[in-house]
Amino acid sequence: MSKRHVSLKDLARELNVSISTVSRALKDHPDISEEVRKKVKRLAAERNYSPNPLAMGLLKQATRMIGIIVPDLVTHFYSSIISGIESVAKEKGYFVVIASSNEKLEKEKESIANLLQARVEGLIICMSRETTNTEHLEQLLKADIPLVMFDRVCLTNQISAVIADNADASQKIVAHFYSKGYRRIAYVSGPDNLSISKERMAGYLTGLEACGLPIDAALIETCDLTFESAQAAMNRLLQLPIPPDAVFGINDTVAFGLMKAIKTAGLRIPHDMGVVGFTDEFHSTVVDPPLTSVTHPTFEMGQKTAELFFKRLHSAALSETVILETKLVERESSEKPQ
Template identity: 55%
Template sequence: MRKRPVSLKTLAQALSVSMSTVSRALRNHPDISPELTRKVQLLAQELQYSPNPLAMGLLRSQTYTIGVIVPDLVTHFFASIISGIERVANEHGYHIVIRSSYESYQKEKECLADLLKLRVDGIIMCLAQETQEYAHFDALLDAEVPLVFFDRVCRATEVATVVVDNQEAARRITRHFFEGGYRRIAHIAGPASLNITQERIEGYQQALAACGLPFEESLLVHCDLSIASATAATQRLLALPNRPDAIFGVNDTTAFAAMKELKRQGLRIPQDVALVGFTDEFHATVVEPTLTSVMHPTVEIGQEAALLFLEQARAATHPAPRQTILTTQLVVRDSSAPKPA
């Protein structure tokens, strides 16, 4: 038989006091006499009592847990953001419970419902790519449950958000290509409903105009962020009568898929087609050629999201939503080397 852990109830019954008295004695609360505090703490040590954060939280109508929902648990991008969230949460006495929506709108709703059943104190999340309707957040907003979006966001006037300056990053990529001698610059964008897609397209188009290049609809293609879809998007671009000489992917996964297809068709990178990604995953440094990419401050995104959560959780009244906009860095590598003079 598995031995049940010693609980607050066990200590309270042994000392004929209430569970709340035991809880306060373990925290050296001044309302509890030094003698009783000593008895409680000695018994807890003797029985090897370990506090259960969830049980302690329920006594205070607070669980000190944060629900975190991400589109996937595989990519370094989301793992690194989770690391940032957890670091700040732990420093302030919180724990996190992580769920994945697997890019599904329906799964996202299920994750949200499940976490609320666990009585988490609030939610930090990134939208699934399928999510185009946001009514499932209404109950949280009405109840003023702390809610923070990061990267892929919605309802920014109502919800605290942490994002990067996607427009500026896309402008920087496009200018980088132009300054390297590239003139037919294509963009493989993400699903049209996502804010990151819209903002990166806007930056791409703004930079084309600033460089004196026309925007051609055929050079802008969408994908669903999967490798298969990005591969198909690359094939459409390369099948154009006048193919692009540079491709900017909405993320590194898209760029890696494009790189593989370019090589399959016998094209050289960057001599025939230059390539830039977005996220700067670890793999960008080990592929051949190494991939130029926009580096996200992923740990900082997670930390800022956790701080925005704490700001809400500790406020006497629900604070106005704040948007934190972080900067990115273009890390130039071999895949976008300038054209020979």
């Protein structure tokens, strides 16, 4: 038997009845005879039929709900973007239903299915760190379900997206370190599959070149975006024959892990090691020393994402990518004493 998903249409064709008859029979609708209900249910069981959330999403019921999936619901970065999306949605008479992937691919897929079963009219997604295979997102495109992405994006030739100018931001960080007298500048990136990892890496390399600094592969580390993984990455950098004198992380959680490892090694920030983060979480202002970080226009990112969503909802227009500028907020962690 084919492994293809069995649809209501397949069951209807085999039984020589309408799709609506099959659908109502499976729901025990009183208008359908007991005999027909039994036949439909028997065939559904034989063919391993299960409701397809993508097909259900295609019903296009005007529920005025938008599904949002983010990697986590804890950080200010995502909550601020959600607030921006919500502000535009409210103006349009829509409300949002939020799910977290917890940085897991399977949870991301599960959240998509659950939101479609809840009859959202479309989805706004920021990819999990585990999302290396985009087949589940391609399925949404094939099913013509409105989809927009932000921050961690993919398939930008098909899916509209809002991102920060990550490459420019990384260049600014390198230039900032250089202006403060740091010369061995390291970068701790995230999983290679993420767009933000690639873009920030490109900016780092361009920044080194612009400052006339050599590219040293030993100064580039990766982590899985967790505090503990960032600590381990920093420890590896500290064990180099010539350790770095400055380092920046792909996000603030990573930067906090770097700071912990540096302090544990008995080094002082910013005297022995300059540190810069990315996304400018609230905790950047309360760690010791306060963390220099790249701040995103998060609320605006949410608004622009929602605007692209409504544009996609009302027409199958060509995809477009909106790129927003960032700002480097200087604090004590990168202020090398002269």
